[in-house]
Amino acid sequence: xxxxxxxxxxxxxxxxxxxxxxxxxxxxxxxxxxxxxxxxxxxxxxxxxxxxxxxxxxxxxxxxxxxxxxxxxxxxxxxxxxxxxxxxxxxxxxxxxxxxxxxxxxxxxxxxxxxxxxxxxxxxxxxxxxxxxxxxxxxxxxxxxxxxxxxxxxxxxxxxxxxxxxxxxxxxxxxxxxxxxxxxxxxxxxxxxxxxxxxxxxxxxxxxxxxxxxxxxxxxxxxxxxxxxxxxxxxxxxxxxxxxxxxxxxxxxxxxxxxxxxxxxxxxxxxxxxxxxxxxxxxxxxxxxxxxxxxxxxxxxxxxxxxxxxxxxxxxxxxxxxxxxxxxxxxxxxxxxxxxxxxxxxxxxxxxxxxxxxxxxxxxxxxxxxxxxxxxxxxxxxxxxxxxxxxxxxxxxxxxxxxxxxxxxxxxxxxxxxxxxxxxxxxxxxxxxxxxxxxxxxxxxxxxxxx
Ligand code: LLP
Numbered sequence: 124x125x126x127x128x129x130x131x132x133x134x135x136x137x138x139x140x141x142x143x144x145x146x147x148x149x150x151x152x153x154x155x156x157x158x159x160x161x162x163x164x165x166x167x168x169x170x171x172x173x174x175x176x177x178x179x180x181x182x183x184x185x186x187x188x189x190x191x192x193x194x195x196x197x198x199x200x201x202x203x204x205x206x207x208x209x210x211x212x213x214x215x216x217x218x219x220x221x222x223x224x225x226x227x228x229x230x231x232x233x234x235x236x237x238x239x240x241x242x243x244x245x246x247x248x249x250x251x252x253x254x255x256x257x258x259x260x261x262x263x264x265x266x267x268x269x270x271x272x273x274x275x276x277x278x279x280x281x282x283x284x285x286x287x288x289x290x291x292x293x294x295x296x297x298x299x300x301x302x303x304x305x306x307x308x309x310x311x312x313x314x315x316x317x318x319x320x321x322x323x324x325x326x327x328x329x330x331x332x333x334x335x336x337x338x339x340x341x342x343x344x345x346x347x348x349x350x351x352x353x354x355x356x357x358x359x360x361x362x363x364x365x366x367x368x369x370x371x372x373x374x375x376x377x378x379x380x381x382x383x384x385x386x387x388x389x390x391x392x393x394x395x396x397x398x399x400x401x402x403x404x405x406x407x408x409x410x411x412x413x414x415x416x417x418x419x420x421x422x423x424x425x426x427x428x429x430x431x432x433x434x435x436x437x438x439x440x441x442x443x444x445x446x447x448x449x450x451x452x453x454x455x456x457x458x459x460x461x462x463x464x465x466x467x468x469x470x471x472x473x474x475x476x477x478x479x480x481x482x483x484x485x486x487x488x489x490x491x492x493x494x495x496x497x498x499x500x501x502x503x504x505x506x507x508x509x510x511x512x513x514x515x516x517x518x519x520x521x522x523x524x525x526x527x528x529x530x531x532x533x534x535x536x537x538x539x540x541x542x543x544x545x546x547x548x549x550x551x552x553x554x555x556x557x558x559x560x561x562x563x564x565x566x567x568x569x570x571x572x573x574x
Contacts, residue, residue, distance in 0.1 A: 124378050124454065124456070125454065125456070125499065126374075126375050126376055126377060126378060126380075126414070126454050126499055126500055127375045127378070127380075127381070127382070128374065128375060128382060128414050129164075129414050129499065129500070130164070131161035131163050131164040131415065132161075132417070132497075132499070134460070137459055137460040137461075138458065138459050138460075139456065139458045139459070139497055141159055141161050141417070141523045142161050142162070142163055142523050142524065142525055142526070143525050143526035144523045144525075144526050144527075144528055146159070146419055146458045146495060146497060147458060147459065147495060149419065149521060149523075149528055150419060150421065150458075150495055152528070153519055153521060153528075153530070153534075154519070154534070155419055155420050155421040155437055155438070155495070155518075156418060156419060156420045156421075156436075156437050156438035156442055156518040157418075157419050157518050157519040157520065157521055157534075158416055158417075158418055158419075158442075158501065158502075158505055158506045158518055158519070158520045158521070159416065159417050159418075159419050159520075159521050159523060160199070160412075160415050160416045160502055160520070160521070160522050160523065160531075161415050161416075161522075161523055162202070162522055162523060162524035162525075163524070164414060164415035164502075165199060165202055165203075165411065165412065165415045165502075166202065166206065168410060168411045168412070168414070168415060169187065169189070169203055169206050169208060169411055170206070171385050172187045172385055172405065172407060172410070172411070173187055173206070173207070173208075174386075175385045175386040175389045175390070176389065176393075176403065176405070178386070179389070179390060179393040179394075179397075180393075180397060181393040181394070181396040181397040181399075181401075181403065182389065182393045182403055184402045184403075185402060185403040185404065185405065186208075186209045186230060186402065186403075186404050186405075187208050187209065187404075187405050187407065188208065188209035188210050188211040188230065188231070188232050188367075188404055188405065188406050189203045189208050189209070189210050189211065189406075189407065189408065189411055190210075190211045190370045190406045190407060190408030190409075191210050191211065191212050191213075191217040191220065191221060191408075192213055192217065192408060192504075192507060193408030193409050193411065193412050193413075193502075193503040193504055193507060194408075194412040194416070194502055194503055194504075194505070194506060194507050195217060195220050195507055196506065196520055196531050196532060197220060197223060197224045197531070198224075198520075198522055198529070198531035199412065199522075199531075200220060200221055200224035200225075200226055201224040201225050201226075203226075203411070204221075204224055204225050204226040204227065205225070208230070209226075209227065209230025209231060209232070209252065209404075210226050210230065210231050210232075211231075211232050211233075211234055211370070211406035211408075212231055212232070212233050212234070212235075213233070213234050213235035214235065214242060215239070215241060215242035215245050215246075218231065218233070218242070218245055218246060218249060218251070219245075222249065228249040228250055228251050228252075229250060229251070229252055230252055231246075231249070231251040231252055232251070232252055232253045232254075232255055232279075232329070232367060232404060232406070233246050233251055233253070233254050233255060234255040234257070234281060234329070234331065234406070235255075235257065236257045236258065236261075236302055236303060238254070238261060238264075238265075240264065240268060243264065243265055243268050243276075244268055244272070247268065247269055247272050247274055247276060248272070251277070252277065252326075253277045253278060253279050253326045253327060253329075253365070253367075254276055254277065254278045254279070255278075255279050255280075255281045255329040255367065256278050256279065256280050256281060256305075256317075257281045257303060257304055257305065258305065259305070259313055259316075262278070262280075262313065262316075262317055262320070262323065263320075265278065265322075265323065266320040266321070266322045266323050267322075269322035269323070270321065270322040274322065275321075275322050275323060275324040276322060276323055276324065277324050277326040278317065278323055278324065278325060278326060279325075279326055279327035279328055279329035279363070279365070279367055280304075280305050280310055280313055280314060280317070280328065280329065281303065281304040281305065281329045281330060281331065282304055282305055282306075282307050282310045282328060282329065282330050282349065282352060283296075283299065283301065283303055283304030283305060283306050283307060283330070284307050284330055284332065284344070284345040284348040284349060285299040285306070285307060285348075286332050286341050286344045286345045286348070287341065288332045288333030288334075288336045288341045288371065289336070289338060289341060290333045290334060290335050290336050290337075290371075290373070291335065291449050291451075296331055296332060296333050296334075303331070304330065304331075307348055307349075307352060310328075310352055311352065311355050311356065311359065314356055314359075314361050315359060315361070318361050325361060325363060326363065326364050326365060327363045327364055327365035327366060327367055327402075327404070328349055328352060328353060328356070328363055328365075328366050328367070329366075329367035329369065329404075330345055330349060330367070330368060330369055331367075331368075331369025331370060331371060331406060332345050332369065332371060333371050334370065334371050334373070334408075334409060335371070335373040335374075335409065336371045336372060336373050337373040337375075337380060337381070337382055337383065338383070339383050339387065339388040339391070342368065342371075342372075342388060342392060343391060343392065343395075345368070346368065346392050346395055346396075347395075349366065350395065353366070353399070353401075363401070364401070364402060365401060365402040365403070365404055366396070366401045366402075366403055366404070367403075367404035367405075367406065368392065368403065368404070368405055368406075369405070369406050370405065370406040370407045370408050370409070370410070371407075372385065372388060372407055372409075372410045373409065373410070374409055374410060374413045374414050374500060374503075376413075376451070376452050376453060376454065376499075376500050377452055377454065378454075382410075385410070389405075408503055408504075409503040409504065411503075412502035412503040413500050413501070413502050413503035413504075414500055414502065415502040416500070416501045416502020416503070416505060417497045417498060417499050417500070417501055417502075418438055418442060418443055418453075418482075418497070418498040418501045418505060418518070419458070419495060419496075419497055420436040420437050420438035420442075420482075420495070420496050420497075420498065421436060421437050421493060421494070421495055421496070422434055422435070422436050422490055422491070422492050422493060422494045422495075422496060423435050423436060423437055423474070423492065424492060425469075425490070425491070425492055427467075431470050432467055432468060432469045432470070433469060433470050433471075433472050434469040434470070434471045434472070434486075434488065434490060434496075435472055435473070435474065436471055436472070436473060436482065436496060437473075437474070438473055438482065438498065438518065439472075439473020439474055439475040439480050439482075439513070439515065440473055440475055440477065440479065440480040440481075440482075440512070441473075441475060441509055441510045441511065441512040441513065441515045441517075442473070442505070442506075442509050442515075442517070442518050443482060443498060443501055443505050443508075443509070444504075444508045444509070444510070445501075445504060445505070445508070446481055446482050446483060447477070447479040447480060447481065448508075452483070453482065453483060453498050453499055453500055453501060454498075454499040454500065455471050455482065455483045455486050455488065455496055455497070455498050455499070456488075456496065456497050456499065457488055457489060457490050457494060457495070457496060457497075458494070458495035458496065458497050459494065459495065460489070461489055461490075461491075461494075464489040464490065464491055465489060466487050466488060466489040467487070467488070467489075468485055468486065468487055469485075469486055469487075469488050469490070470483070470484045470485065470486075471483040471484075471486055471488075471496065471498075474513070474515075475512060475513050475515070476513065482498055483498070506518070506520055506532075511535075511540050514537065514540055514541075516534060516535035516536060516537055516539065516540060517532075517534075517535045518534065519532060519533060519534035520532035
């Protein structure tokens with residue numbers, strides 16, 4: 124069973140294909156585990172947002188700023204940049220990626236509660252579109268740094284509208300108890316203060332209420348609260364150019380989930396904005412990439428048990444953390460449907476030494492050792508949240524376009540994983556320790572000579 128909204132995935136003669144490429148061929152050529160993406164699906168997902176905006180008078184000047192954190196591979200950023208997207212970033216690293224991928228800094232918005240001085244400097248130097256400012260202290264810091272650079276920093280305040288997005292508590296951000304944004308009740312006063320700061324230019328109002336939201340109502344609620352603020356700003360002589368409604372629109376991970384159509388969610392919001400001269404910015408992440416990707420893995424062992432059968436596969440929580448971290452569900456299917464193999468109920472687990480290392484629990488699968496499995500809907504927050512835990516090289520990433528496969532990130536080699544690490548010198552340096560000793564390659568080499 125496939126989740127809905129995955130038309131790039133199809134079975135042909137019992138074998139799962141991404142676009143026109145059979146997954147067993149990919150596994151043979153490149154090994155497993157690998158993250159596999161469909162170029163057509165990525166394109167279609169971004170187009171759907173752009174079309175929904177473009178079809179409405181209030182959205183025609185809108186901008187889709189892809190939330191880079193969902194999947195930051197350069198090939199994906201480059202594809203979206205060429206399609207005219209902007210980007211929502213949350214670190215200097217993401218800014219560097221966007222620029223390296225050919226993204227336009229003038230279409231970048233910078234969110235996040237902990238922007239460092241260096242990150243603010245880099246964003247000002249690149250002339251980004253807007254800082255989404257998350258606190259009064261951050262506003263002061265941006266003003267001060269912009270002053271030293273002789274610039275005016277373009278800003279929105281990220282307003283926390285205190286709306287319940289009815290999603291997993293770890294990814295609900297728009298509630299009053301979250302660390303994000305400025306409480307809506309305090310926003311007007313902070314805007315008035317910002318208007319007086321010499322190196323700040325007020326551009327817009329921003330909010331992001333959470334992620335994996337499957338109900339349009341919280342977006343409408345948030346907008347209503349923001350409209351009250353926008354009216355108050357206008358009354359106080361603080362006009363804004365854009366409204367950024369963040370990301371958060373969810374996808375159906377399971378057969379029984381229904382993800383709202385993009386236009387069904389957007390149109391009522393755009394209707395409410397029609398009389399206002401505002402450019403709308405959206406920051407979707409998951410909705411652009413989740414359903415465009417899968418994690419291809421091979422069964423290493425089957426381990427039948429008294430109460431639980433385990434299918435031990437070569438992917439693990441370091442490749443896909445969502446099940447372990449959020450108890451998230453990803454559909455798992457056998458790549459090749461085998462008629463003669465009886466189905467059994469398995470917990471699909473990885474080799475990592477944690478009982479939380481599962482990719483799916485209680486799944487009916489007709490599989491044997493060495494069979495391939497596809498873990499679906501992993502294009503967002505899959506590779507992006509991967510790690511090297513247990514010294515496991517990160518999986519390769521492959522983009523399928525038609526019947527062609529492009530390696531968009533090579534598989535890590537084990538030596539890559541400790542390439543930045545250094546042994547201690549065999550004997551301590553003879554100089555007594557006074558404060559911090561910085562070990563550079565050069566002085567390590569000199570210690571080694573003296574030992
Ligand atoms: N804008 C801001 C300011 C955000 O913090 C986020 C996501 C987005 C946009 C994009 O949200 P999306 O459209 O992807 O829902 N690791 C979690 C999701 C964390 C989302 C964090 N912020 C997961 O795997 O479900």
